[in-house]
Amino acid sequence: xxxWLAAVSITMAxxxxxxxxxxxxxxxxxxxxxxxxxxxxxxxxxxWTGPGEADGLAAMKxxxxxxNPNYTFFDAAVAGGSGDKAKALLQSKLQxxxxxxxxxxHAGAELQGYIxxxxxxxxxxxxxxxxxxxVFPAQLVEQISVEGKIYSVPVNIHRSNVLWFxxxxxxxxxxxxAPKTIEEFIADLEKVKAKGKxxxxxxxxWTATHLLENVLLGSLGTDAYNALFKPGADWSGPQMTKALExxxxxxxxxxxxxxxxxxAAKQVADGEAAFNxxxxxxxxxxxxxxxxxxxxxxxxxxxxxxxxxTEGTYMWLSxxxxxxxxxxxxDGAVAWLKVAASKxxxxxxxxxxxxxxxxxxxxxxxxxxYLADALKxxxxxxxxxxxxxxxxxxxxxxASINEAxxxxxxxxxxxxxxxxxxxxxxxxxx
Numbered sequence: 564x565x566x567w568l569a570a571v572s573i574t575m576a577x578x579x580x581x582x583x584x585x586x587x588x589x590x591x592x593x594x595x596x597x598x599x600x601x602x603x604x605x606x607x608x609x610x611w612t613g614p615g616e617a618d619g620l621a622a623m624k625x626x627x628x629x630x631n632p633n634y635t636f637f638d639a640a641v642a643g644g645s646g647d648k649a650k651a652l653l654q655s656k657l658q659x660x661x662x663x664x665x666x667x668x669h670a671g672a673e674l675q676g677y678i679x680x681x682x683x684x685x686x687x688x689x690x691x692x693x694x695x696x697x698v699f700p701a702q703l704v705e706q707i708s709v710e711g712k713i714y715s716v717p718v719n720i721h722r723s724n725v726l727w728f729x730x731x732x733x734x735x736x737x738x739x740x741a742p743k744t745i746e747e748f749i750a751d752l753e754k755v756k757a758k759g760k761x762x763x764x765x766x767x768x769w770t771a772t773h774l775l776e777n778v779l780l781g782s783l784g785t786d787a788y789n790a791l792f793k794p795g796a797d798w799s800g801p802q803m804t805k806a807l808e809x810x811x812x813x814x815x816x817x818x819x820x821x822x823x824x825x826x827a828a829k830q831v832a833d834g835e836a837a838f839n840x841x842x843x844x845x846x847x848x849x850x851x852x853x854x855x856x857x858x859x860x861x862x863x864x865x866x867x868x869x870x871x872x873t874e875g876t877y878m879w880l881s882x883x884x885x886x887x888x889x890x891x892x893x894d895g896a897v898a899w900l901k902v903a904a905s906k907x908x909x910x911x912x913x914x915x916x917x918x919x920x921x922x923x924x925x926x927x928x929x930x931x932x933y934l935a936d937a938l939k940x941x942x943x944x945x946x947x948x949x950x951x952x953x954x955x956x957x958x959x960x961x962a963s964i965n966e967a968x969x970x971x972x973x974x975x976x977x978x979x980x981x982x983x984x985x986x987x988x989x990x991x992x993x
Contacts, residue, residue, distance in 0.1 A: 605895035615847030619916035662887035669953025781872025782806035847917030963987030
């Protein structure tokens, strides 16, 4: 359990050591922004290094370089699910005045910190030029705007509240269908445990907070969950206590923590575990061919349902790209943003990533199987913003939540977890 606790705080020395990891660039370490063969490099900073997400990024890279022969794509991706390590390194680069040309961020409260700190250029000019307000949902534009200005280009919509499961493991445990409530879920976890399989797989530290947000939504309901992020919200009441007791019970069935979300998801696909609660980026990992995923068959090797208690609600997040002030290659960054905003770019990226497009005019025929379900639910479900993935809380608030969760992993103290979450909300809610 100590490795959960140790990762709550990342030392700056360790973070800076990531700068030379090579990310998705295959170990190449040329100076970002330098020229090569007469081409100007464009440094694109993200945390897309895993199967599925890296494939989607590569598809957009090809479009970018085909459309912009004077530029070459420099992949500055930093490994680590949810981007915690990448965001820590990014902060050090911004503070040092050496920003990447563009960087990935989650739409919503996560971006507000960068905007308030004056790190980002206003992209309203690009929205006007490309008429993006006509093709992006109004809610997305609102989430990435401050005082009428727009600061990022969203590439996708992800769903956070997905229960992935292995149909055969469930059948062998006598479970006829995916659980619809938290109570049914806990009962099913016990049935799987009795059969000697891992009831629920978990990944690295951030996946514990991802699981928490799903249990909170499933226990509290959509309205009460959304109210948690408003000024004066009550994180100390009996409803929250019950939700956190549910979380503690579910976590008691978890297998050994894996290094990240991919190996935890693989345990489900391989029939070692019954359940995993993860965002729909897992679909690309499950479904993509072996060179970029597991090459598994949906409805046979893996299946999906809304996380227990959350049917009818879409817990959403959106990846977006920004234009940092002081970027070495501003023109190249704008060229990248145009690809990220385009119908062609989003339709190349999202089917591989396991997400649906941010644009309303994307080619729906490309989105089949799980992604067809996601498109349908997005248009009709209630909405709730993700905690772990930047919609509902700021980065300082998330850091406090992750610290409380990390302490809980070691202590199993529900009362202490609730106090830590309440303190975090009081200190950070605006």
